[in-house]
Amino acid sequence: MTNTVDEIAGAGAILVTGINPTESQPVIGYRIRQAVRNGAKLIVADPRRIQLAEIADVHLQFKPGTDIALFNALAHVIIKEGLQDQEYIETRTQDFQHLKKMVEKYTPDYVAKITGVAAEKIITAARLFAQADSGSIFYAMGVTQHTCGTENVVALTNLSLLTGNLGKPHAGMYPLRGQNNVQGACDMGCLPNVLTGYQPVHSDRDTGTYWQRLKGAVSRQPSAVSREEAGADSSVIESIEFDEPISLNMSVSDTIRAKFSRAWGVELSDVPGRTIAEMFHYFPHRRSRIMYIMGENPVLTSPQAELVREALEDMDFVVVQDIFLNETAQYADVVLPAASFAEKDGTFINTERRVQLIRRAIKPRGDSKADWEIIQELANRFGLNWNYSSAEEIWDEVRELTPHYFGGMSYERLDAGGLQWPCTAIDHPGTPILHKSKFARGIGQFSTVEYRPLAADATDEDYPFILTTGRKLYHYHTRTMTGKSDGLNSLIKEERMEINPQDAEGLGLDAEDTVKVTSRRGSIKSKINLTDRVPPGLVCMSFHFAESPVNVLMNPAVCNMSVASGLKSCGVRIEKA
Amino acid sequence: MDKVVLKLDDLEVMANKEDTILQAALDHGIYIPHLCYHPDLKPFGGCRLCVVEIEGRGLTISCKAPVEEGIAVRTEGPEIDKMRRVAAELLIVNHYSECLQCARNTDCKLQDIAAYIGIEEGRLQRLKRTARDLPLDDSNPFFIRDPNKCVLCGICVRTCEEINGVGAIDFAFRGLDTRISTLKDKPIVESRCESCGECVVRCPVGALVPQNMRKPEREVKSICPYCGTGCGIYLGIRGDKIVSARGDRDSVVNKGQLCVKGRFSYDFVNHPDRLTTPLIKRNGVFVEATWDEALDLVTAKFKEAQEKYGPEALAGLSSARVTNEENYLFQKLLRSLGTNSIDCCARL
Ligand code: SF4
Numbered sequence: 057m058t059n060t061v062d063e064i065a066g067a068g069a070i071l072v073t074g075i076n077p078t079e080s081q082p083v084i085g086y087r088i089r090q091a092v093r094n095g096a097k098l099i100v101a102d103p104r105r106i107q108l109a110e111i112a113d114v115h116l117q118f119k120p121g122t123d124i125a126l127f128n129a130l131a132h133v134i135i136k137e138g139l140q141d142q143e144y145i146e147t148r149t150q151d152f153q154h155l156k157k158m159v160e161k162y163t164p165d166y167v168a169k170i171t172g173v174a175a176e177k178i179i180t181a182a183r184l185f186a187q188a189d190s191g192s193i194f195y196a197m198g199v200t201q202h203t204c205g206t207e208n209v210v211a212l213t214n215l216s217l218l219t220g221n222l223g224k225p226h227a228g229m230y231p232l233r234g235q236n237n238v239q240g241a242c243d244m245g246c247l248p249n250v251l252t253g254y255q256p257v258h259s260d261r262d263t264g265t266y267w268q269r270l271k272g273a274v275s276r277q278p279s280a281v282s283r284e285e286a287g288a289d290s291s292v293i294e295s296i297e298f299d300e301p302i303s304l305n306m307s308v309s310d311t312i313r314a315k316f317s318r319a320w321g322v323e324l325s326d327v328p329g330r331t332i333a334e335m336f337h338y339f340p341h342r343r344s345r346i347m348y349i350m351g352e353n354p355v356l357t358s359p360q361a362e363l364v365r366e367a368l369e370d371m372d373f374v375v376v377q378d379i380f381l382n383e384t385a386q387y388a389d390v391v392l393p394a395a396s397f398a399e400k401d402g403t404f405i406n407t408e409r410r411v412q413l414i415r416r417a418i419k420p421r422g423d424s425k426a427d428w429e430i431i432q433e434l435a436n437r438f439g440l441n442w443n444y445s446s447a448e449e450i451w452d453e454v455r456e457l458t459p460h461y462f463g464g465m466s467y468e469r470l471d472a473g474g475l476q477w478p479c480t481a482i483d484h485p486g487t488p489i490l491h492k493s494k495f496a497r498g499i500g501q502f503s504t505v506e507y508r509p510l511a512a513d514a515t516d517e518d519y520p521f522i523l524t525t526g527r528k529l530y531h532y533h534t535r536t537m538t539g540k541s542d543g544l545n546s547l548i549k550e551e552r553m554e555i556n557p558q559d560a561e562g563l564g565l566d567a568e569d570t571v572k573v574t575s576r577r578g579s580i581k582s583k584i585n586l587t588d589r590v591p592p593g594l595v596c597m598s599f600h601f602a603e604s605p606v607n608v609l610m611n612p613a614v615c616n617m618s619v620a621s622g623l624k625s626c627g628v629r630i631e632k633a
Numbered sequence: 634m635d636k637v638v639l640k641l642d643d644l645e646v647m648a649n650k651e652d653t654i655l656q657a658a659l660d661h662g663i664y665i666p667h668l669c670y671h672p673d674l675k676p677f678g679g680c681r682l683c684v685v686e687i688e689g690r691g692l693t694i695s696c697k698a699p700v701e702e703g704i705a706v707r708t709e710g711p712e713i714d715k716m717r718r719v720a721a722e723l724l725i726v727n728h729y730s731e732c733l734q735c736a737r738n739t740d741c742k743l744q745d746i747a748a749y750i751g752i753e754e755g756r757l758q759r760l761k762r763t764a765r766d767l768p769l770d771d772s773n774p775f776f777i778r779d780p781n782k783c784v785l786c787g788i789c790v791r792t793c794e795e796i797n798g799v800g801a802i803d804f805a806f807r808g809l810d811t812r813i814s815t816l817k818d819k820p821i822v823e824s825r826c827e828s829c830g831e832c833v834v835r836c837p838v839g840a841l842v843p844q845n846m847r848k849p850e851r852e853v854k855s856i857c858p859y860c861g862t863g864c865g866i867y868l869g870i871r872g873d874k875i876v877s878a879r880g881d882r883d884s885v886v887n888k889g890q891l892c893v894k895g896r897f898s899y900d901f902v903n904h905p906d907r908l909t910t911p912l913i914k915r916n917g918v919f920v921e922a923t924w925d926e927a928l929d930l931v932t933a934k935f936k937e938a939q940e941k942y943g944p945e946a947l948a949g950l951s952s953a954r955v956t957n958e959e960n961y962l963f964q965k966l967l968r969s970l971g972t973n974s975i976d977c978c979a980r981l
């Protein structure tokens with residue numbers, strides 16, 4: 057997030073797309089409602105009539121998969137009516153002309169045909185957003201570097217730049233994080249290609265161009281936007297100080313590997329690591345033989361669960377470390393019991409980049425141990441000789457190796473209420489608003505991204521419905537935590553696929569029927585919920601319930617497809633079960 | 634911020650220009666009885682308990698009256714007392730009190746008011762409503778609504794509207810029948826209510842209380858373990874169990890606000906299904922093991938596979954739910970063992 061949660065209530069205009077904050081990040085949802093009470097204009101762009109759509113000034117209910125056309129049309133209207141922030145564009149951005157040329161053909165009438173959204177609504181939305189004093193954009197965070205949905209982000213960033221909304225209060229981009237410490241896991245280097253603070257570990261094509269660009273060799277990479285938004289704010293990275301000057305025949309990643317190798321007392325490999333998709337799905341020849349899974353449940357969360365099960369069964373050895381025996385643990389050879397968040401000290405990083413302390417409130421259950429203690433014991437069995445005696449000691453090592461992000465964040469300072477990275481020195485106040493005076497590369501980059509009709513997994517005669525996924529207020533992730541609450545279970549007992557009453561009637565379904573939902577990859581069963589929150593032709597399920605594992609149906613190959621909800625979608629057939 | 638100086642019972646105080654007389658008084662440690670005022674909400678002016686006298690102008694409702702330069706305010710006096718007494722007795726008449734059994738006992742605004750105004754015990758006994766003739770609504774698994782104790786301060790209604798924008802409840806019916814109700818008077822669980830509990834936190838009396846409430850013996854500051862908003866919380870602990878949670882009002886992120894998960898959903902921590910010992914799968918079933926057995930086996934298997942296939946055979950998935958320190962060590966371990974194949978399930 058470029059701005060803070062606290063600023064939301066004062067926004068002039070808010071665009072919410074591909075995310076349902078009142079269910080998935082409720083307190084942020086409350087703030088958006090507060091902003092509307094305070095007079096903010098609300099634009100919801102979503103195929104579903106999410107709750108916020110009820111209080112929106114405009115609801116752009118576009119056909120799934122056509123969001124880029126819609127965003128380009130908004131840009132078109134803004135430019136055509138001269139509503140853009142010309143001064144900002146001139147002083148802080150480049151390639152406006154490219155964008156202008158690209159969006160020329162995205163007239164409201166043309167895009168109305170693609171998206172199914174009336175041209176007048178598109179015009180109204182564009183005016184509302186551009187004419188407000190400040191405008192913020194809320195959307196679902198695909199993930200980091202190697203992920204889906206980057207194209208929507210580019211199109212949205214264009215809107216934000218056009219209207220001069222990056223780098224000022226009550227504005228900016230709000231990619232919302234679903235889980236409490238996704239930001240932290242990425243910032244800590246739990247990604248194949250980067251170490252802490254997005255320092256590249258090897259020079260694969262992607263990071264290579266990124267770093268070359270930083271050094272001025274290459275420019276204009278559209279993916280740079282998502283990378284920055286994911287956390288790699290390059291103005292920050294530029295400020296990394298190296299112990300030794302980077303020599304000409306040594307790449308940045310070589311230098312970084314050398315720095316970490318020295319600090320850790322081991323030689324780091326520069327062989328590119330596998331992404332989660334590669335670990336399970338692709339490149340059988342590169343498939344892993346042993347898996348160490350900490351606090352995750354990929355059997356339920358990864359697209360095309362069947363492949364994940366097969367891959368796990370096929371492994372030589374699987375270790376699962378968790379607080380519960382979840383679905384994935386069933387495939388483990390060894391299960392290690394971990395302590396919960398209430399039983400240890402440490403830090404989380406929230407969606408606004410704020411590092412915050414958690415504190416041990418009770419002792420671990422039974423013989424369970426904090427994850428860091430378990431990892432340390434393992435490390436020492438490999439002769440690595442670690443001896444951290446507290447979470448704080450580990451954090452201080454992170455700070456030392458990642459000064460451009462966390463240098464100034466001592467536990468003592470964090471105790472007073474958390475700090476937002478970058479916070480480079482002990483007297484640095486942290487950074488509530490990114491890009492305030494300048495952008496990462498000094499200049500904001502307009503990038504062009506064209507609408508392409510859905511290729512992968514579109515609907516056809518056999519699979520006439522589009523299935524998308526969403527979250528429910530009363531549950532979280534795969535319910536390993538919320539499923540243990542009798543109260544929450546009583547509020548939502550089972551999965552109920554949302555389907556429009558008109559479609560249900562066409563299929564001869566009654567409210568209490570169970571349906572079989574079949575995609576090109578498998579089928580699952582679910583109860584239904586007749587509701588006009590979904591338009592005809594679209595159905596929506598959550599991934600909370602193991603009994604209706606919606607990811608069995610999903611296509612892992614849809615990554616560069618821009619999907620309406622920001623979550624994955626696919627074509628399905630629905631029958632009475 | 635602009636300041637003004639005024640007199641409160643002969644005490645000269647400085648207040649923010651935007652403040653009401655009640656706010657200024659409370660800020661300076663001067664108690665004026667009040668029931669429908671809440672610092673988070675717009676003033677309502679319903680209970681009339683906060684009545685004061687501005688010299689030369691007469692009686693006024695202090696929660697709605699802005700401070701002004703030079704005014705002199707009396708918070709006590711025969712007329713004020715009379716008016717308060719009438720208002721308070723009316724509330725008590727309609728309040729079903731069984732204070733000792735009430736979850737709000739010792740933390741109740743009505744008790745404070747009765748004590749301050751000094752309503753005599755015998756009269757109180759005669760006055761108070763003795764029957765609980767309106768049905769309780771315990772349909773929500775997390776809190777109970779008891780209309781027999783409701784003092785119609787409207788704080789819950791305004792909270793639901795102003796704080797979280799849900800608008801699940803409102804005043805309904807007229808006169809003596811006035812009650813707080815959901816649309817069509819349905820049980821709260823069938824309304825738009827999102828179970829955030831914000832109204833429960835603010836109800837000044839025992840009309841909205843958590844289900845199975847147990848007071849914590851101590852509190853520990855932490856962060857909600859659910860979504861990426863990262864709301865600040867205080868976990869309430871009793872023995873080695875979490876019995877409550879409340880929002881951290883000092884957190885710049887949530888300012889005390891929480892959703893249903895952050896406020897009510899900590900059962901998982903003490904759940905009997907928690908893993909409490911390492912497990913090793915033998916012949917397809919998990920058997921309990923010691924840490925040494927489990928970790929030795931893991932070490933041996935990792936080494937074996939890496940010797941056979943090379944270091945790249947090892948891959949790790951880390952978690953969006955464990956701490957930074959743990960994520961850091963996780964990738965440090967895998968990278969120290971020679972593989973960069975580390976990813977996190979950030980996708981969902
Ligand atoms: S339920 Fe509580 S907060 Fe709501 S009106 Fe009654 S007394 Fe006031």
Ligand code: SF4
Pocket residue numbers: 789792793797799800801802825826827828829830831832833
């Ligand atoms: S729990 Fe929350 S949503 Fe429900 S009535 Fe109270 S304030 Fe409104």
Ligand code: SF4
Pocket residue numbers: 081082083084857858859860861862863864887890891892893894895896
């Ligand atoms: S209280 Fe609710 S909104 Fe806040 S972090 Fe927890 S789950 Fe998210």
Ligand code: FES
Pocket residue numbers: 666667668669670677678679680681682683684694695696697
């Ligand atoms: S507190 Fe002023 S009228 Fe109730």
